[in-house]
Amino acid sequence: MTAMIDITSAEKTFTMHLQGGVELPVVRGVSFQVEPGECVVLSGPSGAGKSSILKMIFGNYRCDGGRIGIRHQGTVIDLATAEPRQVLSVRRSTIGYVSQFLRAVPRVATIDVVAEPLIANGFARAQAREKASALLRRLNIPERLWALPPSTFSGGEQQRVNIARGFISDLPILLLDEPTASLDAANRAVVVELIEQKKRQRVAMVAIVHDDEIRHLIADRIVDVTSFAAAA
Protein backbone atom coordinates (compact mmCIF):
# COMPACT_ATOMS: atom_id res chain seq x y z
CA MET A 1 0.00 0.00 0.00
CA THR A 2 1.27 3.45 -0.86
CA ALA A 3 -1.60 5.27 0.86
CA MET A 4 -0.84 7.03 4.14
CA ILE A 5 -4.38 6.42 5.36
CA ASP A 6 -6.41 3.39 4.31
CA ILE A 7 -9.83 3.11 5.91
CA THR A 8 -12.02 0.08 5.27
CA SER A 9 -15.60 -0.33 6.50
CA ALA A 10 -15.04 1.66 9.67
CA GLU A 11 -18.08 2.22 11.83
CA LYS A 12 -19.08 4.05 14.95
CA THR A 13 -22.15 3.96 17.18
CA PHE A 14 -22.62 5.80 20.43
CA THR A 15 -24.54 4.01 23.16
CA MET A 16 -26.01 6.55 25.56
CA HIS A 17 -26.32 4.65 28.82
CA LEU A 18 -27.66 7.66 30.68
CA GLN A 19 -30.53 7.93 28.19
CA GLY A 20 -31.76 4.40 28.70
CA GLY A 21 -29.16 2.83 26.43
CA VAL A 22 -30.27 4.63 23.26
CA GLU A 23 -28.06 3.66 20.33
CA LEU A 24 -26.93 6.52 18.15
CA PRO A 25 -25.42 5.22 14.91
CA VAL A 26 -22.95 7.77 13.53
CA VAL A 27 -21.24 6.27 10.48
CA ARG A 28 -21.00 2.88 8.81
CA GLY A 29 -18.95 1.51 5.93
CA VAL A 30 -16.45 4.36 5.96
CA SER A 31 -13.92 3.50 3.27
CA PHE A 32 -11.42 5.78 1.56
CA GLN A 33 -7.69 6.27 1.12
CA VAL A 34 -5.41 9.27 1.27
CA GLU A 35 -2.12 9.35 -0.64
CA PRO A 36 0.96 11.37 0.30
CA GLY A 37 0.68 15.01 -0.81
CA GLU A 38 -3.08 14.74 -1.21
CA CYS A 39 -5.77 16.75 0.58
CA VAL A 40 -9.10 14.97 0.91
CA VAL A 41 -12.01 17.11 2.04
CA LEU A 42 -14.95 15.48 3.80
CA SER A 43 -18.26 16.98 2.78
CA GLY A 44 -21.79 16.62 4.05
CA PRO A 45 -24.24 18.50 6.25
CA SER A 46 -23.73 19.12 9.96
CA GLY A 47 -24.25 15.95 11.94
CA ALA A 48 -23.30 13.68 9.05
CA GLY A 49 -20.29 12.43 11.05
CA LYS A 50 -17.39 14.35 9.49
CA SER A 51 -15.75 15.29 12.78
CA SER A 52 -16.38 11.80 14.14
CA ILE A 53 -14.45 10.33 11.20
CA LEU A 54 -11.51 12.68 11.85
CA LYS A 55 -11.56 11.70 15.53
CA MET A 56 -11.57 8.02 14.58
CA ILE A 57 -8.53 8.56 12.36
CA PHE A 58 -6.79 10.28 15.29
CA GLY A 59 -7.73 7.47 17.68
CA ASN A 60 -9.75 9.85 19.80
CA TYR A 61 -13.01 7.98 19.14
CA ARG A 62 -12.99 4.22 19.26
CA CYS A 63 -14.05 2.26 16.20
CA ASP A 64 -16.76 -0.35 16.59
CA GLY A 65 -15.75 -2.15 13.43
CA GLY A 66 -13.60 -1.99 10.35
CA ARG A 67 -10.03 -0.93 9.93
CA ILE A 68 -8.08 2.31 10.01
CA GLY A 69 -4.70 1.61 8.46
CA ILE A 70 -2.05 4.24 9.10
CA ARG A 71 1.41 4.14 7.58
CA HIS A 72 3.65 4.68 10.60
CA GLN A 73 7.44 4.42 10.68
CA GLY A 74 7.59 2.07 7.72
CA THR A 75 4.81 -0.27 8.82
CA VAL A 76 1.03 -0.15 8.82
CA ILE A 77 -0.79 0.14 12.12
CA ASP A 78 -4.52 -0.46 12.45
CA LEU A 79 -5.67 2.30 14.78
CA ALA A 80 -9.01 0.57 15.27
CA THR A 81 -7.27 -2.13 17.28
CA ALA A 82 -3.99 -0.48 18.35
CA GLU A 83 -2.78 -0.39 21.94
CA PRO A 84 -2.82 3.01 23.67
CA ARG A 85 0.99 3.15 23.49
CA GLN A 86 0.93 2.63 19.75
CA VAL A 87 -1.69 5.33 19.28
CA LEU A 88 0.49 7.74 21.25
CA SER A 89 3.50 6.84 19.17
CA VAL A 90 1.49 7.41 15.96
CA ARG A 91 0.37 10.80 17.27
CA ARG A 92 3.89 11.80 18.20
CA SER A 93 5.53 10.98 14.93
CA THR A 94 2.86 10.48 12.26
CA ILE A 95 -0.52 12.19 12.74
CA GLY A 96 -1.14 15.83 13.63
CA TYR A 97 -4.61 17.12 14.38
CA VAL A 98 -5.92 20.67 14.34
CA SER A 99 -9.09 20.54 16.38
CA GLN A 100 -11.96 22.98 16.01
CA PHE A 101 -11.25 24.58 19.36
CA LEU A 102 -8.03 25.18 21.23
CA ARG A 103 -7.78 23.19 24.44
CA ALA A 104 -4.81 24.72 26.22
CA VAL A 105 -3.39 24.16 29.66
CA PRO A 106 -4.10 27.15 31.88
CA ARG A 107 -1.15 29.44 32.56
CA VAL A 108 1.02 28.26 29.64
CA ALA A 109 2.29 31.05 27.35
CA THR A 110 1.08 31.07 23.74
CA ILE A 111 4.56 30.53 22.35
CA ASP A 112 4.99 27.43 24.51
CA VAL A 113 1.55 26.11 23.58
CA VAL A 114 2.71 26.24 19.95
CA ALA A 115 6.23 24.91 20.60
CA GLU A 116 5.12 22.03 22.80
CA PRO A 117 4.64 19.33 20.14
CA LEU A 118 8.23 19.85 18.98
CA ILE A 119 9.64 19.78 22.51
CA ALA A 120 7.71 16.57 23.16
CA ASN A 121 9.51 15.17 20.12
CA GLY A 122 12.92 15.98 21.53
CA PHE A 123 13.71 19.35 19.96
CA ALA A 124 15.67 21.87 22.02
CA ARG A 125 13.41 24.50 23.58
CA ALA A 126 15.15 27.41 21.83
CA GLN A 127 14.83 25.81 18.42
CA ALA A 128 11.18 24.91 19.00
CA ARG A 129 10.41 28.46 20.12
CA GLU A 130 12.11 29.89 17.08
CA LYS A 131 9.94 27.82 14.80
CA ALA A 132 6.86 28.74 16.88
CA SER A 133 7.70 32.45 16.54
CA ALA A 134 7.96 32.18 12.77
CA LEU A 135 4.54 30.53 12.53
CA LEU A 136 2.85 32.94 14.94
CA ARG A 137 4.27 35.85 12.98
CA ARG A 138 3.08 34.36 9.73
CA LEU A 139 -0.40 33.91 11.20
CA ASN A 140 -0.43 37.56 12.28
CA ILE A 141 -0.48 37.01 16.05
CA PRO A 142 1.14 40.19 17.48
CA GLU A 143 4.38 39.50 19.31
CA ARG A 144 3.15 41.22 22.48
CA LEU A 145 0.65 38.37 22.93
CA TRP A 146 3.14 35.51 22.72
CA ALA A 147 4.02 35.50 26.40
CA LEU A 148 0.34 35.40 27.44
CA PRO A 149 -1.79 32.27 27.78
CA PRO A 150 -4.25 32.13 24.86
CA SER A 151 -7.35 31.63 27.04
CA THR A 152 -8.22 35.35 26.92
CA PHE A 153 -7.69 35.70 23.15
CA SER A 154 -10.49 36.22 20.63
CA GLY A 155 -11.94 33.18 18.82
CA GLY A 156 -9.96 33.91 15.67
CA GLU A 157 -6.70 34.39 17.57
CA GLN A 158 -7.19 31.15 19.48
CA GLN A 159 -7.84 29.33 16.24
CA ARG A 160 -4.65 30.70 14.70
CA VAL A 161 -2.68 29.60 17.79
CA ASN A 162 -4.26 26.18 17.35
CA ILE A 163 -3.28 26.11 13.67
CA ALA A 164 0.30 27.11 14.50
CA ARG A 165 0.45 24.29 17.06
CA GLY A 166 -0.91 21.81 14.54
CA PHE A 167 1.35 22.89 11.67
CA ILE A 168 4.63 23.21 13.61
CA SER A 169 5.65 19.55 13.39
CA ASP A 170 6.75 17.87 10.19
CA LEU A 171 4.35 14.96 10.41
CA PRO A 172 3.32 12.95 7.34
CA ILE A 173 -0.42 13.10 8.13
CA LEU A 174 -2.45 16.14 9.15
CA LEU A 175 -6.14 16.24 10.10
CA LEU A 176 -7.88 19.61 9.91
CA ASP A 177 -11.27 20.26 11.50
CA GLU A 178 -12.62 23.60 10.22
CA PRO A 179 -9.24 25.34 10.28
CA THR A 180 -10.56 28.57 8.74
CA ALA A 181 -13.99 28.85 10.37
CA SER A 182 -13.47 32.03 12.37
CA LEU A 183 -10.72 33.69 10.35
CA ASP A 184 -10.78 36.82 8.22
CA ALA A 185 -9.86 36.73 4.52
CA ALA A 186 -6.18 37.59 5.02
CA ASN A 187 -5.65 34.83 7.57
CA ARG A 188 -7.68 32.34 5.55
CA ALA A 189 -5.24 32.98 2.72
CA VAL A 190 -2.31 32.26 5.06
CA VAL A 191 -3.87 28.93 6.05
CA VAL A 192 -4.39 28.02 2.39
CA GLU A 193 -0.70 28.77 1.78
CA LEU A 194 0.34 26.65 4.76
CA ILE A 195 -1.74 23.76 3.41
CA GLU A 196 -0.14 24.17 -0.04
CA GLN A 197 3.26 24.03 1.61
CA LYS A 198 2.36 20.80 3.43
CA LYS A 199 1.22 19.30 0.13
CA ARG A 200 4.58 20.09 -1.41
CA GLN A 201 6.16 18.29 1.55
CA ARG A 202 4.01 15.25 0.59
CA VAL A 203 1.85 15.43 3.70
CA ALA A 204 -1.42 13.51 3.46
CA MET A 205 -4.33 15.61 4.74
CA VAL A 206 -7.98 15.11 5.61
CA ALA A 207 -9.92 18.31 6.13
CA ILE A 208 -13.37 19.56 6.99
CA VAL A 209 -14.15 22.99 5.52
CA HIS A 210 -17.56 24.56 5.09
CA ASP A 211 -16.33 27.56 3.09
CA ASP A 212 -16.84 26.64 -0.61
CA GLU A 213 -14.05 28.92 -1.78
CA ILE A 214 -11.48 27.41 0.59
CA ARG A 215 -12.64 23.92 -0.24
CA HIS A 216 -12.17 24.64 -3.91
CA LEU A 217 -8.65 25.93 -3.21
CA ILE A 218 -7.36 23.05 -1.09
CA ALA A 219 -9.29 19.92 -2.08
CA ASP A 220 -7.69 17.39 -4.40
CA ARG A 221 -10.65 15.09 -3.85
CA ILE A 222 -13.96 15.30 -2.03
CA VAL A 223 -15.39 12.40 -0.06
CA ASP A 224 -19.13 12.69 0.56
CA VAL A 225 -19.81 11.53 4.09
CA THR A 226 -23.57 11.18 3.54
CA SER A 227 -22.82 7.90 1.75
CA PHE A 228 -21.56 6.59 5.11
CA ALA A 229 -24.79 7.53 6.91
CA ALA A 230 -25.48 4.86 9.49
CA ALA A 231 -29.16 5.59 10.13
CA ALA A 232 -30.85 2.29 9.32
Add this chain to the structure above:
Amino acid sequence: MAEPQDSMQDDQPLLVAENVGKNYGRLTACHDVSFALYPGEVLAIVGESGSGKSTLLQLLSAQLAPSAGRVSYRMRDGVLRDLASLGEAERRFLFRTDWGYVHQDAAQGLRMAVSAGANVGERLMAVGWNHYGRIRDTASSWLERVEIDTARIDDAPRTYSGGMRQRLQIARNLVTEPRLVFMDEPTGGLDVSVQARLLDLMRNLVSELGLAAIVVTHDLAVARLLSHRVMVMKGGRVIETGLTDQVLDDPCEPYTQLLVSSILPA
Protein backbone atom coordinates in the same frame (compact mmCIF):
# COMPACT_ATOMS: atom_id res chain seq x y z
CA MET B 1 19.42 18.94 15.72
CA ALA B 2 18.20 17.07 18.75
CA GLU B 3 17.53 13.40 18.27
CA PRO B 4 13.78 12.84 18.57
CA GLN B 5 13.19 10.66 21.56
CA ASP B 6 10.52 8.06 21.72
CA SER B 7 10.57 6.60 25.17
CA MET B 8 7.29 4.79 24.52
CA GLN B 9 9.12 2.65 22.01
CA ASP B 10 10.92 1.18 24.98
CA ASP B 11 9.32 -2.22 25.01
CA GLN B 12 10.17 -3.32 28.53
CA PRO B 13 7.48 -2.53 31.09
CA LEU B 14 8.61 -0.85 34.29
CA LEU B 15 5.80 -2.11 36.49
CA VAL B 16 3.47 -5.02 35.88
CA ALA B 17 0.31 -5.81 37.84
CA GLU B 18 -1.15 -9.28 37.36
CA ASN B 19 -4.63 -10.07 38.70
CA VAL B 20 -3.97 -8.00 41.79
CA GLY B 21 -6.62 -8.12 44.51
CA LYS B 22 -7.09 -7.17 48.14
CA ASN B 23 -9.73 -8.39 50.58
CA TYR B 24 -10.38 -7.20 54.08
CA GLY B 25 -12.21 -10.22 55.45
CA ARG B 26 -15.29 -10.51 53.25
CA LEU B 27 -14.89 -7.02 51.89
CA THR B 28 -13.26 -6.79 48.48
CA ALA B 29 -11.36 -3.51 48.22
CA CYS B 30 -9.74 -4.30 44.93
CA HIS B 31 -10.30 -7.15 42.48
CA ASP B 32 -8.39 -8.63 39.55
CA VAL B 33 -6.42 -5.61 38.33
CA SER B 34 -3.92 -6.22 35.54
CA PHE B 35 -1.89 -3.72 33.50
CA ALA B 36 1.65 -2.86 32.46
CA LEU B 37 3.22 0.57 32.90
CA TYR B 38 6.06 1.58 30.58
CA PRO B 39 8.90 4.05 31.17
CA GLY B 40 7.77 7.63 30.65
CA GLU B 41 4.10 6.70 30.78
CA VAL B 42 1.61 8.46 33.05
CA LEU B 43 -1.39 6.42 34.15
CA ALA B 44 -4.34 7.99 35.96
CA ILE B 45 -6.58 5.91 38.20
CA VAL B 46 -9.95 7.63 38.51
CA GLY B 47 -13.12 6.84 40.41
CA GLU B 48 -15.16 8.04 43.35
CA SER B 49 -14.27 7.72 47.02
CA GLY B 50 -14.48 4.09 48.00
CA SER B 51 -13.87 2.80 44.47
CA GLY B 52 -10.64 1.14 45.57
CA LYS B 53 -8.23 3.46 43.85
CA SER B 54 -6.22 4.36 46.95
CA THR B 55 -6.01 0.72 47.99
CA LEU B 56 -4.73 -0.09 44.52
CA LEU B 57 -2.07 2.62 44.78
CA GLN B 58 -0.89 1.15 48.07
CA LEU B 59 -0.74 -2.32 46.55
CA LEU B 60 1.25 -1.05 43.57
CA SER B 61 3.72 0.81 45.76
CA ALA B 62 4.38 -2.16 48.08
CA GLN B 63 2.78 -0.50 51.09
CA LEU B 64 0.12 -3.18 51.23
CA ALA B 65 0.53 -6.86 50.42
CA PRO B 66 -2.00 -8.15 47.86
CA SER B 67 -4.35 -11.01 48.84
CA ALA B 68 -4.20 -12.22 45.24
CA GLY B 69 -1.99 -11.74 42.22
CA ARG B 70 1.28 -9.92 42.14
CA VAL B 71 3.02 -6.66 41.32
CA SER B 72 6.45 -6.75 39.67
CA TYR B 73 8.93 -3.95 39.12
CA ARG B 74 11.93 -3.73 36.81
CA MET B 75 14.88 -2.95 39.05
CA ARG B 76 17.76 -0.81 37.77
CA ASP B 77 19.64 -3.95 36.75
CA GLY B 78 16.85 -4.66 34.22
CA VAL B 79 15.37 -7.63 36.07
CA LEU B 80 11.62 -7.73 36.70
CA ARG B 81 11.08 -8.67 40.36
CA ASP B 82 7.96 -9.57 42.33
CA LEU B 83 7.64 -6.84 44.96
CA ALA B 84 6.61 -9.41 47.56
CA SER B 85 9.96 -11.18 47.12
CA LEU B 86 12.11 -8.11 47.78
CA GLY B 87 14.27 -7.92 50.86
CA GLU B 88 14.02 -5.00 53.25
CA ALA B 89 17.14 -3.32 51.82
CA GLU B 90 15.81 -3.52 48.26
CA ARG B 91 12.47 -2.11 49.31
CA ARG B 92 14.20 0.75 51.09
CA PHE B 93 16.27 1.42 47.99
CA LEU B 94 13.08 1.73 45.93
CA PHE B 95 11.43 4.10 48.37
CA ARG B 96 14.49 6.26 48.84
CA THR B 97 15.67 6.62 45.28
CA ASP B 98 13.90 4.86 42.45
CA TRP B 99 10.36 5.76 43.52
CA GLY B 100 8.68 8.93 44.62
CA TYR B 101 5.43 9.14 46.55
CA VAL B 102 3.48 12.38 46.57
CA HIS B 103 0.82 12.40 49.27
CA GLN B 104 -2.37 14.42 49.09
CA ASP B 105 -1.52 15.91 52.48
CA ALA B 106 1.99 17.36 52.15
CA ALA B 107 2.45 17.03 55.92
CA GLN B 108 2.55 13.25 55.43
CA GLY B 109 5.32 13.46 52.88
CA LEU B 110 7.41 16.18 54.49
CA ARG B 111 9.06 16.72 57.83
CA MET B 112 7.23 19.82 58.88
CA ALA B 113 9.62 21.02 61.56
CA VAL B 114 12.91 20.88 59.64
CA SER B 115 13.95 23.35 56.95
CA ALA B 116 12.88 23.08 53.31
CA GLY B 117 16.51 22.58 52.31
CA ALA B 118 16.86 19.69 54.75
CA ASN B 119 13.64 18.14 53.47
CA VAL B 120 15.12 17.94 50.00
CA GLY B 121 18.68 17.19 51.15
CA GLU B 122 17.58 14.33 53.37
CA ARG B 123 16.72 12.15 50.36
CA LEU B 124 20.20 12.79 48.95
CA MET B 125 21.90 11.92 52.23
CA ALA B 126 19.90 8.70 52.32
CA VAL B 127 21.57 7.67 49.08
CA GLY B 128 25.03 8.48 50.36
CA TRP B 129 25.63 12.15 49.52
CA ASN B 130 27.74 13.67 52.27
CA HIS B 131 29.12 16.94 50.93
CA TYR B 132 27.10 19.67 52.64
CA GLY B 133 27.79 22.32 50.00
CA ARG B 134 26.74 20.10 47.12
CA ILE B 135 23.62 18.95 48.92
CA ARG B 136 22.64 22.54 49.63
CA ASP B 137 23.28 23.61 46.04
CA THR B 138 21.23 20.75 44.65
CA ALA B 139 18.41 21.42 47.12
CA SER B 140 18.44 25.06 46.17
CA SER B 141 18.31 24.37 42.45
CA TRP B 142 15.36 22.04 43.02
CA LEU B 143 13.54 24.72 45.00
CA GLU B 144 13.98 26.98 41.98
CA ARG B 145 12.70 24.30 39.66
CA VAL B 146 9.50 24.02 41.67
CA GLU B 147 9.22 27.82 41.82
CA ILE B 148 9.99 28.29 45.50
CA ASP B 149 11.98 31.40 46.39
CA THR B 150 15.41 30.15 47.52
CA ALA B 151 15.39 32.82 50.25
CA ARG B 152 12.95 30.46 51.99
CA ILE B 153 15.37 27.50 51.97
CA ASP B 154 15.99 27.65 55.73
CA ASP B 155 12.34 28.01 56.66
CA ALA B 156 10.35 24.99 57.79
CA PRO B 157 7.44 23.91 55.56
CA ARG B 158 4.96 24.56 58.35
CA THR B 159 5.47 28.24 57.49
CA TYR B 160 4.64 27.53 53.81
CA SER B 161 1.28 27.84 52.04
CA GLY B 162 -0.53 24.69 50.86
CA GLY B 163 0.63 25.09 47.27
CA MET B 164 4.26 25.68 48.32
CA ARG B 165 4.22 22.63 50.56
CA GLN B 166 2.98 20.51 47.70
CA ARG B 167 5.72 21.85 45.41
CA LEU B 168 8.32 21.20 48.10
CA GLN B 169 7.05 17.65 48.43
CA ILE B 170 7.52 17.21 44.69
CA ALA B 171 11.09 18.57 44.87
CA ARG B 172 11.88 16.21 47.75
CA ASN B 173 10.61 13.28 45.69
CA LEU B 174 12.30 14.13 42.44
CA VAL B 175 15.73 15.09 43.71
CA THR B 176 16.96 11.48 43.60
CA GLU B 177 15.83 11.14 39.96
CA PRO B 178 13.30 8.39 40.50
CA ARG B 179 11.96 6.44 37.53
CA LEU B 180 8.46 6.07 38.93
CA VAL B 181 6.35 8.45 41.00
CA PHE B 182 3.11 7.56 42.76
CA MET B 183 0.74 10.47 43.37
CA ASP B 184 -2.31 10.30 45.58
CA GLU B 185 -4.71 13.15 44.78
CA PRO B 186 -1.76 15.54 44.31
CA THR B 187 -3.95 18.62 43.79
CA GLY B 188 -6.69 17.73 46.29
CA GLY B 189 -7.46 20.45 48.81
CA LEU B 190 -5.74 23.24 46.87
CA ASP B 191 -7.34 26.40 45.43
CA VAL B 192 -8.04 26.14 41.70
CA SER B 193 -5.44 28.77 40.77
CA VAL B 194 -2.84 26.93 42.85
CA GLN B 195 -3.94 23.65 41.27
CA ALA B 196 -3.42 24.98 37.74
CA ARG B 197 0.11 26.09 38.58
CA LEU B 198 0.96 22.79 40.23
CA LEU B 199 -0.46 20.76 37.33
CA ASP B 200 1.51 22.76 34.81
CA LEU B 201 4.67 22.26 36.85
CA MET B 202 4.10 18.51 37.25
CA ARG B 203 3.34 18.12 33.57
CA ASN B 204 6.60 19.78 32.59
CA LEU B 205 8.71 17.89 35.11
CA VAL B 206 7.22 14.55 34.14
CA SER B 207 7.94 15.11 30.46
CA GLU B 208 11.40 16.67 30.95
CA LEU B 209 12.55 13.87 33.23
CA GLY B 210 10.80 11.12 31.26
CA LEU B 211 9.18 9.92 34.48
CA ALA B 212 6.61 7.20 34.71
CA ALA B 213 3.81 8.07 37.10
CA ILE B 214 0.66 6.57 38.57
CA VAL B 215 -1.74 9.28 39.63
CA VAL B 216 -4.83 8.61 41.70
CA THR B 217 -7.41 11.32 41.30
CA HIS B 218 -11.16 11.82 41.41
CA ASP B 219 -10.72 14.90 39.21
CA LEU B 220 -11.06 14.07 35.52
CA ALA B 221 -9.49 17.41 34.56
CA VAL B 222 -6.32 16.36 36.39
CA ALA B 223 -6.36 13.04 34.54
CA ARG B 224 -6.77 14.83 31.22
CA LEU B 225 -3.90 17.22 31.83
CA LEU B 226 -1.40 14.79 33.29
CA SER B 227 -2.00 11.31 32.01
CA HIS B 228 -1.58 9.34 28.80
CA ARG B 229 -3.78 6.51 29.92
CA VAL B 230 -6.62 6.15 32.37
CA MET B 231 -8.22 3.33 34.35
CA VAL B 232 -11.72 3.91 35.68
CA MET B 233 -12.50 2.08 38.92
CA LYS B 234 -15.81 1.25 40.50
CA GLY B 235 -16.49 -1.08 43.40
CA GLY B 236 -12.89 -2.27 43.47
CA ARG B 237 -12.80 -3.23 39.78
CA VAL B 238 -11.37 -1.60 36.71
CA ILE B 239 -14.42 -1.06 34.51
CA GLU B 240 -12.89 0.85 31.62
CA THR B 241 -9.40 1.62 30.45
CA GLY B 242 -7.74 3.29 27.47
CA LEU B 243 -6.09 6.42 26.18
CA THR B 244 -7.11 9.32 28.38
CA ASP B 245 -8.71 11.45 25.68
CA GLN B 246 -10.47 8.38 24.26
CA VAL B 247 -12.00 7.40 27.59
CA LEU B 248 -13.01 10.98 28.41
CA ASP B 249 -14.31 11.95 24.95
CA ASP B 250 -15.84 8.60 24.03
CA PRO B 251 -16.69 6.84 27.31
CA CYS B 252 -18.33 3.44 26.81
CA GLU B 253 -19.34 2.19 30.23
CA PRO B 254 -22.43 3.59 31.94
CA TYR B 255 -20.46 4.63 35.02
CA THR B 256 -17.77 6.38 32.97
CA GLN B 257 -20.44 8.22 31.00
CA LEU B 258 -21.95 9.33 34.29
CA LEU B 259 -18.58 10.54 35.59
CA VAL B 260 -17.80 12.44 32.39
CA SER B 261 -21.25 14.00 32.17
CA SER B 262 -21.03 15.11 35.80
CA ILE B 263 -18.18 17.55 35.17
CA LEU B 264 -19.43 21.05 35.80
CA PRO B 265 -18.71 23.44 32.94
CA ALA B 266 -16.25 26.15 33.99
